[in-house]
Amino acid sequence: MDKIKCAIIGPGNIGTDLLYKLLRSEVLEPVWMVGIEAGSEGLARAKELGLKTTAEGVDGLVPHAIEDGVSIAFDATSAYVHAENSRKLNELGILMIDLTPAALGPLCVPPVNLKDLAGRKAMNVNMVTCAGQATIPMVAAISKVQSVDYAEIIATVASKSIGAGTRKNIDEFTRTTSAAVSKVGGAAEGKAIVVVNPAEPPLMMRDTVYCETVDQPDQEAITASVHEMVSAVQQYVPGYQLKNGPIFEGRKVSIFLEVQGLGDFLPKYAGNLDIMTAAAARTAEMFAQDILDGRLELSPLKENA
Amino acid sequence: MMTLEEQVRGKKLKLHDMCLRDGMHSMRHQITLDQMVDIASGLDDAGVPLIQVTHGDGLGGSSLNYGRGLHSDSEYISAVAKVVKKATISVLHVPGIGTLDELRMAADCGAGCVHVASHCTEADVTEQHIGLGRELGLDTVGFLMMAHMTPPEHLVEQALLMEGYGATTIYCVDSAGYMLPDEVTDRIISLRKALQDETEIGFHAHHNLGMGVANSLAAVAAGADRIDGSAAGLGAGAGNTPLELMAAVGERLGIETGVDLFKLMDVAEDRVLPIMPEPPRADRDSITLGFAGVYSTFLYQAKEAESKYALSARDILMELARKKMIGGQEDMIEDTALTMAKERDLA
Numbered sequence: 001m002d003k004i005k006c007a008i009i010g011p012g013n014i015g016t017d018l019l020y021k022l023l024r025s026e027v028l029e030p031v032w033m034v035g036i037e038a039g040s041e042g043l044a045r046a047k048e049l050g051l052k053t054t055a056e057g058v059d060g061l062v063p064h065a066i067e068d069g070v071s072i073a074f075d076a077t078s079a080y081v082h083a084e085n086s087r088k089l090n091e092l093g094i095l096m097i098d099l100t101p102a103a104l105g106p107l108c109v110p111p112v113n114l115k116d117l118a119g120r121k122a123m124n125v126n127m128v129t130c131a132g133q134a135t136i137p138m139v140a141a142i143s144k145v146q147s148v149d150y151a152e153i154i155a156t157v158a159s160k161s162i163g164a165g166t167r168k169n170i171d172e173f174t175r176t177t178s179a180a181v182s183k184v185g186g187a188a189e190g191k192a193i194v195v196v197n198p199a200e201p202p203l204m205m206r207d208t209v210y211c212e213t214v215d216q217p218d219q220e221a222i223t224a225s226v227h228e229m230v231s232a233v234q235q236y237v238p239g240y241q242l243k244n245g246p247i248f249e250g251r252k253v254s255i256f257l258e259v260q261g262l263g264d265f266l267p268k269y270a271g272n273l274d275i276m277t278a279a280a281a282r283t284a285e286m287f288a289q290d291i292l293d294g295r296l297e298l299s300p301l302k303e304n305a
Numbered sequence: 306m307m308t309l310e311e312q313v314r315g316k317k318l319k320l321h322d323m324c325l326r327d328g329m330h331s332m333r334h335q336i337t338l339d340q341m342v343d344i345a346s347g348l349d350d351a352g353v354p355l356i357q358v359t360h361g362d363g364l365g366g367s368s369l370n371y372g373r374g375l376h377s378d379s380e381y382i383s384a385v386a387k388v389v390k391k392a393t394i395s396v397l398h399v400p401g402i403g404t405l406d407e408l409r410m411a412a413d414c415g416a417g418c419v420h421v422a423s424h425c426t427e428a429d430v431t432e433q434h435i436g437l438g439r440e441l442g443l444d445t446v447g448f449l450m451m452a453h454m455t456p457p458e459h460l461v462e463q464a465l466l467m468e469g470y471g472a473t474t475i476y477c478v479d480s481a482g483y484m485l486p487d488e489v490t491d492r493i494i495s496l497r498k499a500l501q502d503e504t505e506i507g508f509h510a511h512h513n514l515g516m517g518v519a520n521s522l523a524a525v526a527a528g529a530d531r532i533d534g535s536a537a538g539l540g541a542g543a544g545n546t547p548l549e550l551m552a553a554v555g556e557r558l559g560i561e562t563g564v565d566l567f568k569l570m571d572v573a574e575d576r577v578l579p580i581m582p583e584p585p586r587a588d589r590d591s592i593t594l595g596f597a598g599v600y601s602t603f604l605y606q607a608k609e610a611e612s613k614y615a616l617s618a619r620d621i622l623m624e625l626a627r628k629k630m631i632g633g634q635e636d637m638i639e640d641t642a643l644t645m646a647k648e649r650d651l652a
Binding site: 150152154156159164167168169170171174175191193194195196197198199203206208210212243244245247252254256 | 368369370400401402404405424426427429430432433434454628629630631632633634635636637639640643644647
């Protein structure tokens with residue numbers, strides 16, 4: 001069967017890890033890697049793996065995208081350049097999966113709302129942030145059982161696993177995550193806290209989720225829903241683990257998670273990057289399947305909405 | 306060799322009071338507006354030039370993780386701004402916890418100075434926040450926390466990043482109260498050598514090993530221009546350097562602080578001491594913070610976990626030190642206690 005052809009923009013840690021995941025996909029085929037530095041290791045690696053590469057950014061891809069049949073592009077650059085990248089590729093009818101915190105398109109956390117995105121004809125889908133991917137499934141697992149007044153997440157990532165782009169734009173990271181905790185997680189109000197820990201050897205990504213339910217939490221139903229959601233995430237991130245909880249104290253529900261990466265390209269401690277690339281790959285696979293089955297037809301977008 | 310007095314006599318020093326921010330930890334963020342106004346106006350009248358007013362964990366710190374504030378930061382800052390005549394109100398801002406909007410809010414409410422804080426190795430998360438601090442015309446300070454965890458040469462690299470982003474003062478922050486005077490001296494001298502002449506240097510101590518005043522003096526001797534302390538020592542762990550003690554010692558040594566010592570002593574005694582449930586003391590858990598190098602605010606939740614899970618707070622703190630947990634990771638206290646309790650119950 002034909003696979004849907006993809007381009008990756010940003011040959012850094014995330015882009016490269018994503019490339020390894022796409023190479024294993026049954027429905028996606030990575031064909032282009034786009035960078036901005038000719039000497040970049042990521043571009044060289046992609047070339048070795050058989051991809052076409054350009055160091056001229058998205059403008060280097062645009063003239064070839066159609067003839068090479070690219071239907072889906074992943075943006076692993078930064079929130080600031082994403083809008084332009086997206087506009088240029090959407091004009092060619094290429095669907096954009098956004099791994100930056102730009103949050104232009106609908107937010108996607110696969111086990112929570114991927115199915116809702118089918119048929120919406122969005123040409124840009126945003127993967128929130130790694131902290132969002134790790135914690136929002138838990139907020140949703142609780143809000144599904146009982147209304148959540150307030151949800152708060154604390155994500156701790158290893159210093160070595162977080163790139164210059166995220167550091168420079170930590171405010172967007174925090175805000176996009178907070179907004180998605182409520183919007184996608186289903187809490188009336190959301191708050192996100194991010195901590196970068198430099199310990200050596202690097203620590204696994206840790207995530208804590210606190211939710212306050214409107215009334216006394218239904219402990220049994222919430223516990224069951226949380227365990228079910230953990231299994232759903234484990235289907236694409238096998239190292240997603242409930243370390244402690246859920247524990248209950250008044251209206252507060254506390255959940256303590258650890259995310260170990262698959263170790264595709266990045267070390268296992270970088271569960272934060274793994275969950276991001278795995279979620280992006282899973283999202284693209286759903287759209288790819290829809291295209292292959294004739295349920296989805298991509299068309300050029302003239303004015304970026 | 307020069308005596309300590311010869312090194313510090315005649316130096317000008319800015320004292321910065323922390324009791325309405327770091328002290329918020331000890332008060333579990335429940336200081337009332339009346340108490341804030343009363344203490345801040347007293348400090349102002351005593352000539353303390355800088356008074357920090359924020360949730361203990363900085364702007365946006367009010368949360369389940371760190372504890373909710375009795376009032377919002379905007380209510381606290383606005384209330385204090387109304388009564389303070391000479392002093393500058395400062396705020397703490399930790400990227401990853403507070404957002405840029407919250408910093409704009411603080412400036413609107415009357416803050417004139419911001420401590421933009423990061424862990425001592427992660428200064429590159431502060432670029433946006435230091436930039437905004439400058440844009441808003443604030444006295445913008447780079448605040449390198451848990452500075453004992455990195456050697457002086459690395460601390461200098463981080464300080465240079467912050468200076469490059471626009472910070473005009475750089476702090477060496479002993480968040481764990483771990484440092485001894487030589488460690489302070491090394492760091493301050495290294496910073497003084499590397500940073501531009503016009504960049505000021507600050508030192509922030511915790512009194513967990515009883516070294517607050519001694520370390521602060523070492524910092525002044527090594528070239529520090531600003532010293533943080535708290536009236537009556539009200540701050541996390543065994544508290545900060547008691548500001549009135551620092552002022553008294555400074556006066557004996559001929560350091561020029563511009564503060565009215567007796568007035569400051571009276572604020573500590575008559576206004577701050579009465580609001581404390583208990584005066585800060587280097588009890589066994591606070592000593593553990595300083596001894597093992599643990600973030601001072603972990604004290605309170607470790608004590609809570611002690612009673613909740615029948616564990617020793619000291620054991621929990623030692624485990625957090627072993628796991629190299631840093632400021633902001635309060636969630637890991639209960640997680641660690643739960644894991645320790647599980648292991649105990651299996652044994």
